[in-house]
Amino acid sequence: MELGTLMSMLRRAEHTTLESFLVNSFSRIGRLTAKDVCKKAGIEPSTRPDLLGREDAIKLLDAFHSVSMKSPPVDCLSPITERLMYESIRKEYDVDFIATVTRKPSVYKGYPFLVEGAIAYGGELPKDERATILRFANKVPLLYQQSACAITNVIERMNWKLYSLQQPGGGIPVGPVVIMVHVASVNIPYLSEAKEAIAHVPEIEREIEGALREVGRKLRAYLSKKETVSKRKGKELVISKMLPLMAEKVGEVLEREPPDVEPIVAKIVGGIHIDREMDGNKVRIKVRNFSQKVQRFVLHELCEHTIKYPTPHPSENMMGNMYDYSWDIRIRPDEEVDIEYIVEGTVEGMGGKYLTILEGVEDELVVGDVDEVLEGGVKWLRSKR
Incomplete structure (x- = not known):
């Protein structure tokens, strides 16, 4: 004030x-x-x-x-909300990652305000251009005077290298990035009557920086995970090509059938191995956790026919004309879980119309007899069979 x-x-x-x-x-x-x-x-x-x-x-x-005081009331402020920011960016841009945040209300000169931020990365965005900046004040886009705006000023002075982005010479980061900032207040401090840019108010700039740091940390975690997954996938690809050849040669020398190398691949890459055995109308699914942490996911079996005597007992739903049997699995490192059941009629007589689906686990961790992996609501089709 x-x-x-x-x-x-x-x-x-x-x-x-x-x-x-x-x-x-x-x-x-x-x-x-x-x-x-x-x-x-x-x-x-x-x-x-x-x-x-x-x-x-x-x-x-x-x-x-x-003196410590309560935050100002938010009923006079109109945030976009994290969900709508996410949906808007996803609709306008083809990207791989979106992070959003709505900060708690704060005060400048006696006026309440709040800041929202979002960052999108990857997809079809240009990789060798500066980041696209989207500025909003009370849900209205600010289209002019970008370089004079407090939002741009905060973006330029941040060290984006801490969040795994390129920033040659400082300033706006370079890469497939969209940065969005929304300031909501009963009294937006504009630079001029044209209302094209936000003035440099320390309290507002601190909140803008706080919002960008929050979404920046989420982006850094995503890129770090992506790099780890890429290395694991490359390792799995090399191993999955070499081991079958080695097993075949060893089998020829010993005059034996080559062993199944999928469990070995899963163990080397630290993944989850799914082995499905079928004997007439009897089905047995072995789940083995070769990773270093507890894994929790849902295993779905979609069948045309009903099943009998399942162990353990699953949840049952209908999905179209198929039965959806699901098991909530929590498996510790180096632990094995067995699922068994009997299908009415022979499995071979089903015409191959069954699906094994894993929900809630990273696709790159799964090795073995799986048709689909649902990771974070996104379907990744696999060709394991």
Whole structure:
């Protein structure tokens, strides 16, 4: 809050005491908070507010900053919300990753405001150009004076290399990136009457930077995970090509059938191995966790026929004209889970119309007899059979 504004309010105050002035003129200030402000300022709560001078107003401003107060009410602010930011970016851009955040409301000069941020990465975005910046104020896009805006200023001075983005020479990062910032307030501090850019207010800039750091950390985690998965996938590809050849040669030398190398591949890459055995109308599924952490996912069996005597007992639903049997699996490292059941009629007589689907696990971790993996709501078709 500005000193001049506070002095003007004090001069025009109709309340007989400073305490009642604070309670009735400011949001979220109650009797106890008003007494704390008066105590910090060294002014008696019973003092008439219209008799206070400049020095008293300065003391009150300092007290406002030192006393803990509740956040301003948000009913006067209109955020876009994280979900709508996500949906809007996904609709306009073909990207691989989107992170969004809505910050808690804050205050500048007595006015409540909040900042929302989003970052999108990858997909069809150009890789050798500077990031696209989307600026919004009270849900209205800011199309001009980008270089003069506080949003751009914060983006340029941040160290984006900390979040795995290129930033040659500083400034706006380079890469397949879209950065979005929305500032909502009852009084947006524009640079001019044209309302094309937001002024450089320290409180607002701190919140913008906080929002960008939050989504930046999510992006860094995603890129780190992507790099790890890429290395694992490359390792799996090399091993899955070499081991069958080695097994075949060893089988020829020993005059035996070559062993199944899929469990070995899963163990080397630290994945989850799914082995499905069928004997007439009997089905047995072996799940083995070769990773270093507890894995939890749902295993679905889609069958044309009903099953009998399942162990353990699954949940049952209908999906079109097929039965969906699902098991919620929680498996520790180096642990094996067995699922057994009997199908009405022979499995061979089903015409191959059955599907094994894993839901809630990374596709790159799965090795073996799986038709589809549902990872984060996105379907990844596999060709394991």
